[in-house]
Amino acid sequence: STRMAIRLNQVYSHIADIILYNSSISKRQHEDFGFARKGTVIPNGFDLQEFKPDLSARERFRHELNIHPDAFVIGHLARYHPMKDHANFLNAAAAFNLKYGKAQFLLAGSGVTEQNLELSAHRRKLGLSEYLKFIGERSDVAEMLNALDIFSISSAWGEAFPNVLGEALACAIPCITTDIGESASIIGDLDCVVLPGDSEALAAAWSRIYKKSPDERGIMGAAGRLRVANNYSLDKIADQFARLYDAMKAN
DSSP, X not given: OHHHHHHHHHHHGGGOXXXXXXXXXXXXXXXXXXXXXXXXXOOOOBOTTTSSOOHHHHHHHHHHTTOOTTOOEEEEEOOSOGGGOHHHHHHHHHHHHHHTOOOEEEEESTTOSTTOHXXXXXXXHTTOTTTEEEOOOOSOHHHHHHTOSEEEEOOOSOOSSOHHHHHHHHTTOOEEEESOTTHHHHHOOGXXXXXXXXXXXXXXXXXXXXXXXHHHHHHHHHXXXXXXXXXXXXXXXXXXXXXXXXXXXXX
């Protein structure tokens, strides 16, 4: 049904006045597929009042999951799907704890549960049972993000504009991502971007943040939040929509 909808949209795209995308990669992919070249890009926006640094949320979430207040926690939030490449994240977790230090790893998302036999078997094989938790789908995303020291995306393909990356940055959490979709553009720091599927590079990127002092990580998190505020706040994105509509009315 999704393929049918895309093909119908492709046919009718030629009668549209304008086609709006949330990422340049989506625009390019759709136009390569045959959509009319009438596209413009306005990225997604983030609510900086909902997604913000919150020490009390950090403490509550860690207490709920029995995570030590001083533990170094690296998190991942994505539904269970091959494109999200959970195996890459788990492999990187094992490499990190072998080479760089000891961290706790927190994975959330639909299908990412203790009952997922494939994930549980992979965790056991890597010797991560003591260090890695699967907590399933959560509605308290901002609280979970605040409980982390690093948020990471490990996707192999398929990302356009991963909202959770902007949400983590808005919470002033340092982020590491694979180079998929607009991820590198959202972060704006190539030292925090690695190639898809390279678990060793992912672990090494985590280690660069792990080795920073708490103050240095705080500065890094504040810079990420400022980047979201300057480029992806709801007010700024709403203004882009307003200017687009004004331009269309003028024509």
